[in-house]
Amino acid sequence: MASRVIPVDPFDLVIFGGTGDLARRKILPALYRRFVAGQFGADTRLTGAARGEMETGAYRALVRDALMEFAPEAAADTGTRDAFLDMLAYVALDARGEDGWEALAARMRSGPIRAFYFSVAPGLFGDLAHRLHRHGLTDETARIVVEKPFGHDLDSARDLNRTLARHFDEGRIYRIDHYLGKETVQNLMAIRFGNVLFEPLWNSQYVDHIQITVAESVGVGGRAGYYDHAGAMRDMVQNHLMQLLCLIAMEPPARFAPDAVRDEKLKVIRALDPVARDHAVRGQYEAGHDQPGYRAQVGNPDSRTESFVALKAHVSNWRWAGTPFYLRTGKRLRARTSEIAVVFKDAPHSIFGAEAGRHRNILTIRLQPNEGIELGVTIKEPGPGGMRLIDVPLDMTFAEALGPEEADFPDAYERLIMDVIRGNQTLFMRGDEVEAAWAWTDPIIAGWETEGAAPLAYATGSSGPEDALMLMHRDGRRWREIRP
Incomplete structure (x- = not known):
């Protein structure tokens, strides 16, 4: 008997560092497999965000290549793969500046869950949290995902916790440990x-x-x-x-x-x-x-x-x-x-x-x-x-x-x-x-x-x-x- 898949409501997910190694190897293939399993539908919006200039079409091609390498089953069903790619967009932005943030805010909808995946160096966590707040993207539906290393020692971990807590309460901070x-x-x-x-x-x-x-x-x-x-x-x-x-x-x-x-x-x-x-x-x-x-x-x-x-x-x-x-x-x-x-x-x-x-x-x-x-x-x-x-x-x-x-x-x-x-x-x-x-x-x-x-x-x-x-x-x- 196959495992029961429980669908989730439509959501908006932004992957900061969306062209990086972790996004290509793990995050995007994981999303693709959940899409194939029927856990979410085409009314979900996925956005890759990074500093480099790139059109959405080029980003979809990058993701397609990543799926072929790290989720090779994508080669067998081009229709499903293309439907997944159609959900994707790309926004070029500066984590420490103002470029691209208005374009990102314009892509976010009112109502669905907003999840922001910080697949970037910990030194950028505070900058991203601050600009999400500044551009009105931290309502009660918003949550952030942060990757390890969460700090280098006790002092730096405390600093990171205090920085994120300025804009997100503990119930909306997801410190991920894949183990x-x-x-x-x-x-x-x-x-x-x-x-x-x-x-x-x-x-x-x-x-x-x-x-x-x-x-x-x-x-x-x-x-x-x-x-x-x-x-x-x-x-x-x-x-x-x-x-x-x-x-x-x-x-x-x-x-x-x-x-x-x-x-x-x-x-x-x-x-x-x-x-x-x-x-x-x-x-x-x-x-x-x-x-x-x-x-x-x-x-x-x-x-x-x-x-x-x-x-x-x-x-x-x-x-x-x-x-x-x-x-x-x-x-x-x-x-x-x-x-x-x-x-x-x-x-x-x-x-x-x-x-x-x-x-x-x-x-x-x-x-x-x-x-x-x-x-x-x-x-x-x-x-x-x-x-x-x-x-x-x-x-x-x-x-x-x-x-x-x-x-x-x-x-x-x-x-x-x-x-x-x-x-x-x-x-x-x-x-x-x-x-x-x-x-x-x-x-x-x-x-x-x-x-x-x-x-x-x-x-x-x-x-x-x-x-x-x-x-x-x-x-x-x-x-x-x-x-x-």
Whole structure:
């Protein structure tokens, strides 16, 4: 049975940075797929806005090429593709000046939802918000979408929040983290709060530790300029991994509503202990497998920016006291994979004796690739050789369990953009949540900068620096193998 598509009302969407890489790769293909799915019709208006001079016809050609590259199914149905392109217009404007703003205002209608996607550098957020207000485009139907990085540290995040708050209240600011739009990430809440099987065990009495891994096999690529300024801590830990940690550790919200969910996530961040110096490891990949090392790739032979981070964190509350959370993320690792592993404690007593070995239940939530959920259970090994125990997975790979049609999930941007139009902020970060995350990560970064040591080198195609392995070995634990 195909997933039910709930149509949204007509809307006006403006993409600032409408000719940029993110718009071409993600935003416009996501909109096209939602149009194909029937979630909105031709009475919607889509506008690309950027500084460069361009006619609407040329912009439609640019978008058509982007769809052919990043949504290749568009080639098969030229009628639908052309109908989508007919909704598009282009406005050349200056974010820091007055050129083009009257033309943009003239395209906006009274009545429909107005959404403004800031697919631009954070330094332009304030200018765009100010000019939207100045030209009368910030009525009660207007909302803005802002991409990460939302600040570079706590002070800059606070400044951005104050700047946007001058023209938009918190209920109309959508801070997008595409990780929260992934089907399996949302399934974390369904697994926890929709099944009586797990929630009674979801605490320090039964959980030994939790591992969160977001591994990439690629290097920094075309993001070298940004990445060497940010590093893995700012690029991944402060937002993506923090959000996964919150969803795993949060208390049950009173209801599935935006502020109820985000209130509980905020409590988790505020309950995080400061990270001890020997509980934080950072690394930088070396050349290997015919690939350049990090420093060569970013063009900075003296770079001390980390491409890998591993942390041991503690949530100091009644539910999680004494249960460590191990987080790691890095580039040029063995494989591209993202997963959360909830490792349960040993049975309090084994009736099978020491020769049966050590066996643990592990609940694994795979975010990418092959999204799904796996529960490791212990059974008797088949055969007449006595009571020998083995571990086997109860595997629900979505593509196998649901069938290829049901498991063909919408891209995260498809879901999140439609949530913006619907006015649902559940999967978006709130301002105080962002600031709390920076307040926790800033001291770690400051400690590294004060120490002045270079990141530890690790081999391309490995699992990261040896010190990251020791982070768990010292506790008598092991990282799960990074595998596709």
